[in-house]
Amino acid sequence: xxxxxxxxxxxxxxxxxxxxxxxxxxxxxxxxxxxxxxxxxxxxxxxxxxxxxxxxxxxxxxxxxxxxxxxxxxxxxxxxxxx
Amino acid sequence: xxxxxxxxxxxxxxxxxxxxxxxxxxxxxxxxxxxxxxxxxxxxxxxxxxxxxxxxxxxxxxxxxxxxxxxxxxxxxxxxxxxxxxxxxxxxxxxxxxxxxxxxxxxxxxxxxxxxxxxxxxxxxxxxxxxxxxxxxxxxxxxxxxxxxxxxxxxxxxxxxxxxxxxxxxxxxxxxxxxxxxxxxxxxxxxxxxxxxxxxxxxxxxxxxxxxxxxxxxxxxxxxxxxxxxxxxxxxxxxxxxxxxxxxxxxxxxxxxxxxxxxxxxxxxxxxxxxxxxxxxxxxxxxxxxxxxxxxxxxxxxx
Numbered sequence: 099x100x101x102x103x104x105x106x107x108x109x110x111x112x113x114x115x116x117x118x119x120x121x122x123x124x125x126x127x128x129x130x131x132x133x134x135x136x137x138x139x140x141x142x143x144x145x146x147x148x149x150x151x152x153x154x155x156x157x158x159x160x161x162x163x164x165x166x167x168x169x170x171x172x173x174x175x176x177x178x179x180x181x
Numbered sequence: 182x183x184x185x186x187x188x189x190x191x192x193x194x195x196x197x198x199x200x201x202x203x204x205x206x207x208x209x210x211x212x213x214x215x216x217x218x219x220x221x222x223x224x225x226x227x228x229x230x231x232x233x234x235x236x237x238x239x240x241x242x243x244x245x246x247x248x249x250x251x252x253x254x255x256x257x258x259x260x261x262x263x264x265x266x267x268x269x270x271x272x273x274x275x276x277x278x279x280x281x282x283x284x285x286x287x288x289x290x291x292x293x294x295x296x297x298x299x300x301x302x303x304x305x306x307x308x309x310x311x312x313x314x315x316x317x318x319x320x321x322x323x324x325x326x327x328x329x330x331x332x333x334x335x336x337x338x339x340x341x342x343x344x345x346x347x348x349x350x351x352x353x354x355x356x357x358x359x360x361x362x363x364x365x366x367x368x369x370x371x372x373x374x375x376x377x378x379x380x381x382x383x384x385x386x387x388x389x390x391x392x393x394x395x396x397x398x399x400x401x402x403x404x405x406x407x408x409x410x411x412x413x414x415x416x417x418x419x420x421x422x423x424x425x426x427x428x429x430x431x432x433x434x435x436x437x438x439x440x441x442x443x444x445x446x447x448x449x450x451x452x453x454x455x456x457x458x459x460x461x462x463x464x465x466x467x468x469x470x471x472x473x474x475x476x477x478x479x480x481x482x483x484x
Contacts, residue, residue: 127369132258132367132369133258133367134341135259138367138430141363145389145432
């Protein structure tokens with residue numbers, strides 16, 4: 099998979115895997131290594147990887163928010179206890 | 182009236198089955214031209230001297246020597262030669278040079294050259310991206326060196342960066358080159374930081390999914406003011422129609438009306454002296470509709 103950023107299922111990828119694949123795709127496009135005819139397929143692959151990364155990031159942010167919210171309650175409890 | 186240059190030899194550049202840059206594109210262009218009152222001309226064979234203003238003699242000889250007697254010769258990942266390819270490419274060169282002669286000489290105000298193969302990816306000594314000779318750069322050099330114009334401009338609105346034209350015009354301080362293109366996409370070049378030896382090259386990358394509205398804003402914001410300031414005596418257009426929403430090789434969302442809008446604005450410069458040459462455009466229906474829109478405006482403005 100890491101050898102060929104134009105293939106492989108994206109849904110199962112971790113954030114790190116998807117980012118690495120996206121970097122490969124962008125690099126290949128920027129270095130002009132891809133024939134004209136295949137360039138759009140690679141671009142679309144890149145767009146799908148970017149969407150997957152964004153989704154993973156949003157999920158992680160939600161988790162952080164959840165933890166923060168819980169910590170907020172915890173702090174409140176601590177303050178109440180300290181009074 | 183707009184001059185339209187074509188030649189049957191341009192259909193003798195045959196690509197392998199399934200290749201997007203195919204002979205049928207010319208029939209789509211003809212469908213687009215149907216009903217327009219255009220003044221037809223045959224592309225003369227281009228002169229080696231015109232090609233040599235941009236490409237080394239060794240490159241011209243190598244391309245000609247690579248032409249196969251039958252079947253195909255492959256020059257890069259997607260650039261092929263068939264037995265008729267050299268004649269076709271030299272007609273495309275001859276057509277645009279004749280168009281420049283007619284428009285600079287005052288015989289016509291606007292011209293469209295429907296030749297193949299396209300040209301804007303061909304670098305000094307590299308055939309690539311379906312292209313053999315840098316036709317529009319060759320035309321710019323003819324206008325400057327043969328006709329003695331002092332300032333010309335090229336606008337390349339093909340969805341891919343005109344890396345070849347950029348390579349050929351990098352040191353040419355008398356020619357403003359503007360290329361708008363989807364990025365990232367083939368061939369990977371075309372960043373705004375690529376400005377040419379005299380700061381005379383302007384690259385305008387567009388984001389994938391961008392619409393005609395985005396294009397209009399970008400051209401109004403930076404391209405039209407740059408053309409206004411440059412005040413060219415002749416405007417050349419690398420007319421690729423692959424930014425159309427239906428095109429299979431790119432991801433922009435332009436419509437045929439966007440090409441009409443853009444052409445109308447471009448005809449405001451250079452005293453309306455505009456020579457346009459076919460580059461990409463791979464959905465046949467979108468190509469026909471876009472050519473109709475583009476050449477329709479060239480016809481209005483050519484009166």
